């Protein structure tokens with residue numbers, strides 16, 4: 138029996154498109170289903186100024202296939218040298234929709250990130266004044282802190298102090314992976330939201346480590362215990378408008394994933410909407426999928442919802458997604474949930 142679900146065209150509030158050949162190869166995977174995406178600025182070198190964000194936006198649009206519509210929502214990479222006036226001008230022109238905080242060394246291409254949070258105080262104050270959201274990679278980098286605790290410690294040591302010191306600053310906790318993060322979001326009555334990835338709704342740390350190491354499940358923040366995955370599922374499917382989809386689809390070639398020191402990132406752009414339909418149905422919450430993927434994000438960012446719709450269809454036979462996307466740099470493996478998926482986007 139075929140079942141179908143039509144929802145407002147979704148957006149992706151946390152996406153890595155990279156640049157050059159990789160950008161050209163992965164952009165259609167997102168633009169096929171999503172109307173817009175918040176584009177992460179962690180290129181090499183990073184997208185720091187408004188001028189750089191404008192040039193990157195042009196490069197994205199120049200490789201968008203002619204039969205697709207897609208709006209890249211640009212972000213700036215926060216450094217200790219970021220100029221508050223440049224940020225304000227990039228926001229005022231409509232180009233930039235958020236500023237991204239990477240603690241230096243926390244993740245892929247974060248070397249130019251922030252070490253001394255006092256140095257970015259003037260930028261944060263300007264952002265609070267003009268209503269420009271801060272997106273955070275919320276992990277401390279202190280070598281003494283266990284990697285599985287780095288998100289929870291970030292909330293206590295960095296995020297909450299920043300928010301207390303900067304009233305009115307709007308923050309999106311990106312790719313949350315713990316019950317602690319979901320609870321923190323729920324405990325705050327304004328100016329705070331969180332994105333949740335597709336893969337963190339599906340895998341826990343056992344999937345990475347049991348029965349042999351699975352590099353394609355390795356991303357940052359690393360997946361945590363099962364109780365945290367369950368807490369994320371509860372948050373995503375609850376209808377609470379503070380939680381919305383940010384896939385963190387992060388393409389790396391297989392050559393860069395499958396080596397002694399492999400890159401962090403799961404590539405989920407291709408099958409995210411099908412996987413989410415599976416997950417939300419499993420939790421008896423298909424009616425909440427549209428809020429999570431298509432409504433809560435625009436509401437947080439103060440943007441209209443997308444005009445179009447997509448239809449998800451459930452078939453009797455499992456749908457075979459491509460295992461890899463070919464790029465001139467080499468293949469990129471598509472996230473494999475490890476179970477048959479009967480949903481697909483019509």
Ligand SMILES: NC(=O)N[C@@H](CC(=O)O)C(=O)O
Nearest residue numbers: 153244245356357387401402
């Ligand atoms: N999530 C990841 O594991 N990787 C991201 C960086 C990030 O979002 O932290 C990437 O750029 O590859």
Ligand SMILES: [Zn+2]
Nearest residue numbers: 244274357358
């Ligand atoms: Zn991150």
Ligand SMILES: [Zn+2]
Nearest residue numbers: 153177385387
């Ligand atoms: Zn990311």
